[in-house]
Amino acid sequence: MITIDGSSGEGGGQILRSALALSLVTGKPFAIHAIRAGRRKPGLMRQHLTAVSAAARIGNAGVEGRRIGSDTVVFRPGDVKPGTYRFSVGSAGSCTLVLQAVLPALMTADAPSEVVLEGGTHNPYAPPFDFLVRAYLPLVGQMGPRVTAVLEKPGFYPAGGGRFRVTVQPAARLTPLELTARGDVIRQTARAAVSNLPEKIARRELTVVARQTGWKTEALTAEVVDNAHGPGNILTLAVESRHVTEVFTGFGERGVSAEKVAAGAVRRLREYLAAEVPVGRYLADQLLLPMAMSGAGRFLTLAPSRHTTTNIDIIRRFLDVEITLSQPRHDQWMVEIQTPNHRRKEPCHGVDKKNG
Secondary structure: EEEEEEEOOOOHHHHHHHHHHHHHHHHEEEEEEOOOOOOOOOOOOOOOOHHHHHHHHHHHEEEEEEOOOOOOOOOOOOOOOOOOOEOOOOOOOEEHHHHHHHHHHHHHHOOOOEEEEEEEEEOOOOOOOHHHHHHHHHHHOOOOOOEEEEEEEEOOOOOOOOOEEEEEEOOOOOOOOEOOOOOEEEEEEEEEEEEEOHHHHHHHHHHHHHHHHOOOOHHEEEEEOOOOOOOOOEEEEEEOOOOOOEEEEEEOOOOHHHHHHHHHHHHHHHHHHHHOOOHHHHHHHHHHHHHHOOOEEEEEEEEHHHHHHHHHHHHHHHHOOEEEEEEEEEOEEEEEEEEEOOOOOOOOOOOOOOOO
């Protein structure tokens, strides 16, 4: 039984989600205590409870502490059962975070699966659906599994009410991935979407993007979403390069101007471009677990966040892998994953999408 302190490192729900995913993949049981101890509302919230229940159902697991507010969970996985599932958060809690807990196991299961998730699809405290589809899943595809996601109804924070469908064609094992260069930039685009809000908010955001980046009018799109449950606004900046697509987002919120939302997203975009790395901070956090499952790989990224370093600590508890960090230059970090005594081949500089 692996024992985990849920208040360590970043101290949030990511510790629980990573532990659930890794437990399903390895078959190792775990007990976690002090879940989200440092948060304003500690313990399991609805989103975390949904992740526990989803993992338990897919993994035929025995669970103790499965209730709202619980600060301790004991999880004993059984055999992973691929199939058709539907999970509802029942709030604006992030569907993409729930997916994190179950997708790794389904990617290496012995049959395809389909998962429908209901709740928040565009939440400022989680990877939005756009990031999942454009940045993360294409790289998963290069590792072997074929995972597609279709947005059926957007769910903006705080109303929620969204839904998306994920289909998984698994691979027997994951192929190691190396991303040490992003390659030439092919396309850069900005999309500002509003739901139950004036379209001028989106256009104000795009005006800031155009002024601060120099992107042409044809690269900018304003969209009015007409099938969302409540009000919402998201600005999505995408950089499509030869080896990777990165996505940077800004979320509208009460009391924050459209100009400030756009300026924040552009600032993160500029940091990424200036560092000349293929992998941004959020993508680095997401890639760690599947790359560790493959047993090898490396990527060049920005200075790791606490989410990333905490994820590394949890992965080491479940998998026999070495994860090392080095700093080629002041704004670049290399993350390398190896199994013990594994001798890495000479590095490749990214993966060609045409042949990946």
